[in-house]
Amino acid sequence: MTQTTPAWIVLAHLLRPQGRKGEVLAELFTDFPERFEEQTRVFLAPSGFEGEESEARAIEVVAFWLPVGKNQGRVVLQLSGIETISDAEAVAGLDVLVPREERLPLDDDSVYISELIGCTVYDGAAAVGVVEDVQFATTADGARRLTDAAPLLEVRSLAGDEILIPFAKAFLLAVDTEAKRIEMKLPDGLVEVNRSSGDES
Numbered sequence: 001m002t003q004t005t006p007a008w009i010v011l012a013h014l015l016r017p018q019g020r021k022g023e024v025l026a027e028l029f030t031d032f033p034e035r036f037e038e039q040t041r042v043f044l045a046p047s048g049f050e051g052e053e054s055e056a057r058a059i060e061v062v063a064f065w066l067p068v069g070k071n072q073g074r075v076v077l078q079l080s081g082i083e084t085i086s087d088a089e090a091v092a093g094l095d096v097l098v099p100r101e102e103r104l105p106l107d108d109d110s111v112y113i114s115e116l117i118g119c120t121v122y123d124g125a126a127a128v129g130v131v132e133d134v135q136f137a138t139t140a141d142g143a144r145r146l147t148d149a150a151p152l153l154e155v156r157s158l159a160g161d162e163i164l165i166p167f168a169k170a171f172l173l174a175v176d177t178e179a180k181r182i183e184m185k186l187p188d189g190l191v192e193v194n195r196s197s198g199d200e201s
Helices: 085-091
Strands: 008-017 024-028 041-045 057-065 074-079 095-099 120-123 126-135 152-156 162-166 172-176 181-184
Touching (some): 008 041, 008 074, 008 085
Parallel strands (some): 120 181
Antiparallel strands (some): 008 024, 008 095, 041 057, 041 095, 057 074, 120 126, 152 162, 172 181
16 A cells, blocks of 8 residues: 655653643654744644644744753743643643645755655665664653664564564665655665564564
8 A cells, every 4th residue: 555645743742740831741753853843833642643734733932942851852832822831731742743745855865754654675776674663662661762773663574574674874775755665775684673473462
């Protein structure tokens, strides 16, 4: 089945209240949190949302800051109309999105994580499989993301196995999200070591 490029770009996932005035702690899905200064209008919607703008909740980012300590790597958002702990609890679990056409341009070495979904990974000329998800390394307790660790591409092989492949610059040859193609040169044995049979739990 052909997958289309997502119409929405996910910037963050709202986790829980972080303060008494409606501040919300969020998991970041962009390497450029400063975008919230330049592009304050965002939308809130459930994870996996693929609907129209009219079906999502438009909202303004009033302020944001990057916490330190156990929440380092995340972001705290102050959103318009979210002014109490109860308000923040009501939006916890939603994604912060922008329409794809409103995304900020990236430099040549960067790519939006959401655009990797549905891409076929090639190791040289051999197709390894299709990216179904992207995982981020976290601390042992899962409390925060490790910003210095490469994301893992969750790839479904033609045989139905799941293969985890580090999305590391050292392995990358080319990424063409329009053609849904990721070209890599993987170390010998990496695919087999990181392969899990569909029969395993």
